[in-house]
Amino acid sequence: MNNLDIRQDTINNAVWAACDTFRGTVDASVYKEYVLTMLFLKYVSDMWQDHYDDYKAKYGDHPELIEEMLKTERFVLPPQANFYALYEQRHLPGNGERIDKALHAIEDANVSKLHDVFQDISFNANKLGEEQQKNDILRLLLEDFIKPELNLRPNRVGQLDIIGNAYEYLISKFAAGAGKKAGEYYTPPEVSTLIARLMEPKEGDEICDPTCGSGSLLMKCGRLIREHTGSRKYALSGQEAIGGTWAMAKMNMFLHGEDNHKIEWGDTLRNPKLLDGNGLKHFDIVVANPPFSLEKWGHENADKDPYHRFRRGVPPRTKGDYAFILHMIETMKPKTGRMAVVVPHGVLFRGAAEGRIRQQLIDENLLDVVIGLPEKLFYGTGIPAAILVFRKKKQDDNVLFIDASRDYQDGKNQNYLRESDLQRIQDTVNARTNVDKYAYLASPKDIADNDYNLNIPRYVDTFEEEEEIDLMAVRKERQQLKAELVKLEEQMAVYLKELGYE
Template identity: 70%
Template sequence: MTTQINQDDINKKLWSCCDIFRGTISADIYKDYILSMLFLKYLSDVWQDHYDNYKKQYGDEPELIAEMMKSERFILSEESNYKYLYKKRHEAGNGERIDQALHAIEESNLSKLRGVFQDISFNSDKLGEEKQKNEHLKDLLEVFAEAELDLRPSRVGKLDIIGNAYEYLIAKFAAGGGSTAGQFFTPPEVSDLMAEILDPQEGDEMCDPCTGSGSLIMKCGRKVQQNHNGSKNYALFGQESIGSTWALAKMNMFLHGEDNHRIEWGDTLRNPKLIDSQGQLLQYDIVTANPPFSLDKWGHDGASDDKFGRFRRGIPPKTKGDYAFISHMIETLKPQSGRMAVVVPHGVLFRGSSEGKIRTKLIEENLLDTVIGLPANLFFGTGIPAAILYFKKKKDDKKVLFIDASREFDSGKNQNKLSSENVKKIIKTFNDREAIDKYSYLASLEEIKENDFNLNIPRYVDTFEEEEEIDLEVVLKERKQLKAELGEIEIQMEDFLKELGY
């Protein structure tokens, strides 16, 4: 009888794999090796499970089974199988063998995994000198051989358990990743909120131009599945500038069964790769992103000659790329159905100069729909408060909804978090589009113009709490009483000191 295991068992065992490297190698380095090994182990276990099922069905007919296995979602050779690597673990050359296995997997599955492992080398000196490296990798292979990490579908059930485990690891690495964490992960409650307000529908084409690990855009896809009986009638697009992070996104998509995707590797602002046959930017029903906050050196020097006309409303400042990402995203929205949610630092709401001019034009074009202020210390790698800007190509009114959700959150030891109640309140307010005392306000474009197109939330949502009036007579009376009590205590203290001989 096959023993079923739960998500927590897999997650805990995977996190324990890090003990192999802790103290000798930084988490920034070893995270890629653990995530890649999880991917390799999952492929091998699925392959073996399906092979064993065919063997039960057809008997010992290797040629027939080999033919049947050609119709699998991916192809795996004997030398690229985890079992082969595990058997050889005590021999020298573990790093080289694992690299060869990954390259073989890539070559056999180019349409899905082209280039995914080119930035990952288990034979790298980053893992130490040859003897230490070989020992670390032997230990890693042995941990993945333990019962908890038997990832055969017949044992773990549905595919999402593996995808969830992958995202669990990514979240854990992000939590300890310092200033680099935000480059590859958006907190799940924030991505849930963004997916909810974007309201993805069947047939939608959706894009994240700052893909990271892919978790944000996949949330939008899962929202379609949840609302339309498991339908996968949608397409995911994205671009990511960091090679190893792009590889995470590709593996994450694969583990979640998201085969209808196109994730490019490259700099979205300097070299957008999601273009059509005429060389124009692709357009989408949904565009969403959590770009790096106030990115320095984003490509300012070439912006005036941008062939896509993305910066026609103005060129953002050289040292702050926030409006560069916003401008790119706006230009990739479909003219009728396009809607967009982007995470920004609060400075985007009120900074002047070229940013103020771009903001003014976006508001005057009636593209901005909602501003949602979020709590501080919500995002990995930064403690500053952020906001979500929601844009629509076709709006029903000429107003902007302001929501101040900055004071409602669950505080944690190192990180604040939006609770499910916090998220529900934001979503209800967003959908109702009504003013709530000290929480939300629906501003007309005329009001925003009167405020010089400054979107700073306190200008619209008054959260001021009147202080309780102080009764001075009561305070004076209490003061006299305290002075009298203090006099009595001093007399008692003098008596005690005399008795002690002082």
Template identity: 70%
Template sequence: MTNQVNQAEINQAVWAACDTFRGTVDPSIYKDFVLTMLFLKFLSDVWREHYELYEAEYGDAPELIAEMMKNERFVLPEGASFYDLYRQRHTPGNGERIDKALHAIEEANITKLRDVFQDISFNSTKLGEEKQKNDILAHLLEDFADERLDLRLAHIGNQDVIGNAYEYLISRFASEAGKTAGEFYTPAEVSELIAELVDPQEGDEICDPTCGSASLLMKCGRQIREKGSKKYALYGQEAIGSTWALAKMNLFLHGEDNHRVEWGDTIRNPKLLDGDDRLKHFDVVVANPPFSLAKWGHATAQDDRFGRFRRGVPPKTKGDYAFILHMIETMKPGIGRMGVVVPHGVLFRGAAEGKIRRKLVEEHKLDAVIGLPEKLFFGTGIPAAILIFKQDKEDGSVLFIDASREFIKGTNQNRLDTEKHIKKIVETYRAREPETDKYSYLAQFGEMAENDFNLNIPRYVDTFEEEEEIDLMAVRAEREALKKELADLDAQMQGYLQELGYLETAQ
């Protein structure tokens, strides 16, 4: 019986593999190499384990075993295994061999892994000249040969461990990447919160038009699995090629085969279309789009063939409402619901954004505005908000929640507690009470109209705390006592200075 390894040991081992690159290669570059090697190791170990199981059952019948292996979830071509590469690690040409292995795997699994490795080259000069590159990659192969990274099911116990390790790496890379981290990662607790708010159900089609590494999509899928069903479909689109590849590998490692994730710019070139070449509609739409993107596609928005900007064209230098309007148009009529992360400026900025905001409120689509704490997101310290939209709202009320003051403080990054903070937000949202003291307020359409459709949360949720009444006579008495104490100290200092001869004694 193989001794099982726990999640913490696997996480520690994969993070230690990064030491091979530190001081030589920037984390924004080496993250793709480490994550891809984890993916290759997983494929190789699963393939090896299944082959050994068939071998134990059918004995010396290689042709029969080969036929059985054709029914596996994926195909690992001969010579493309991690172990083939590991055996040759001390021979020149590691980068070229790894690239050839990845391309062979892609070709053999074209429907699931098409183009996934095209932006990742282990033979890149980013790893240095040939001798240095070969040495680095030899060390990387040795790192993943660590016995803790034996990723056979008998050793890890549950396939979720691999997906969790991948997510762990992505989150660690995000914490090191600074401003660029938002391109590929939404903090896990924020993803969890959004997923609970939109409440995915069995049979739902779920979309994230700016999906990053797909963590938010998978949180929605997990909500359904926890209800006892695997009947759902995940859709996404991602503009950055290397991040799109992360999403595809992430979904694969988590066993999410029922997905369609496209590579391309969602605003300029939406690719999730139906049979009539129109925007596909979804039961659930979620996203954490880039905040206030400057170059989002303003020049062609006026002539958008999908009519996404009929409520108004967002400002040239702020693309927040471009993503919101796209998502609105992709909700299924009558049943669609949507959750999107936005900077607070979306709630109150005027001009074109003010007009768009007014129309969305007038159409009774906005359901809730939830203010989050500062420093939750990688790369920015500003607080953000979550907007919830629904297609089936009957009235124009909007629930405002101010959750900005409740969080666990971290050195560089704050976070939400699942049981305490997330649970409170979700329960408040579902209860939809007229008001909870200093936390939420259910605003009616008329109130928002009176505020000229400014949705800044403090206009609706009163968080004012009365200051303790000051006893002026007590303050005066304290001040007099301090004055006397200061005079006594001054006289004492004068005496010391005279004794030391710094001051002449009065004649």
């Protein structure tokens, strides 16, 4: 079978079907990590086997040469950590322990890429049930991934990014069912695409997401550079507070071949880890979809922040939106720095401390574009969001407002941005001119006159005037209808008389 016969949805469906092994026994919030990790293990095993077979065909009589060639691969797979070795022993007791040992062996053999990635997941944990049940579940999971549809060897799938796409597919499916927790690790793909395009990433750029989740937003930026230049000369950096989600980001980067990355585990606001010496590292591009209005973000220590991120003001104790924004502002490079951040609409107009911070950012001429998005785009919340674009070097001192809230594909439970919607936003940003009922280029005076309130309807008038009613025409139509009704009544009377009714 050649790679033209491989369909993305075939692999996606096969991986999603593997989740049936857990359904009804283990909650989805738990089993998602097991399925995603098994997909990772199967992929690296298939890739390793494919490369081993290629070297054996070339150097069959020289096993020592094969061993040396395998050391030059992107990763090392110890023999006991191979998926197929685990599959062969699936009927024996101790599946959970064997899988855990395999994952730790892979970590130890690939420390620079996978250090601590599997520390928060244990296939031998009691959450999978008592020993016999756990062993049976894991046997079935190994059998799910041995299916022909999940032969992930490069000589079958070619250069297609089928594995990375399947991983993203699984993350999106889990996010769709995760309620409010979904935002902790997933940004809808069309929103990621829009942000990446707005940032116009270039070869050589250093790109950061301080709340990177599963890493999809960072990888969209990298993919644009590869598509436009064919180059992998760029660096991706991120930080994620949740251990399991951080591990997903690391595996996701690996599956997509993004080796030039640095993903740190920790709380960005309380303990930023992307540093340069004693200060924050600066980036060409900073993008993020932070948790909306985070209540416990670290207000108690903000006034003593060693990185001076809150010199424009300390955000409210119970709303961390501007804490993330101020962190991102401080990490932009002085000349090339640009950033895009997803925020709830309250960020645009709330007063007090947030109003003072907002005014200072505008007076410093950092805010470039405000884009209102449709409702129900994000998993777990129906509220509409906005994208704020900031630049260290703007082409003018105006702010472009775009109301894109009415352009979307209506889904059953979720709305989607179409390619035409994305292109309209991008074209409007590039043109930077007024568009009736869609965009308005506001001057500093316009914004000051509105008391630095950025609520989009203050700038983009989407009001549709109702068509004037011609009362005389309506009266004439009403008279005609009355005359027709008289004729119908007369005709009905004739019919009734003919039928013998008086």
